[in-house]
Amino acid sequence: MAKLLTRKEASAYVGIAEKSFDKAFRANPDFKRFYLSDHVERYTKESIDQFIETHERGFSKI
Numbered sequence: 807m808a809k810l811l812t813r814k815e816a817s818a819y820v821g822i823a824e825k826s827f828d829k830a831f832r833a834n835p836d837f838k839r840f841y842l843s844d845h846v847e848r849y850t851k852e853s854i855d856q857f858i859e860t861h862e863r864g865f866s867k868i
Contacts, residue, residue, distance in 0.1 A: 810840060810848035819851060820858075831857060 811819060817827035831837045831854070838853040 808850040808852055810850060811854075812848065816849045816854060820854060834861070836861070 813824055813827065813832075816831070817824045820827060820831075822830070831849075832839075832847070834857075837857050838850075840848045840850075842848060
């Protein structure tokens with residue numbers, strides 16, 4: 807079973823600031839996430855890696 811990452815853990819995994827993670831990942835509706843409640847999101851390393859692979863051209867603008 808995949809570990810669910812917090813926003814802070816996910817941004818550290820990618821190696822970017824939390825605000826950059828918000829712009830590059832969370833703002834995109836294609837990014838897969840888990841909602842634990844209305845305002846609590848969690849992410850998997852697999853969903854992050856998959857998103858990077860399919861959207862890597864757009865990351866040069868961060």
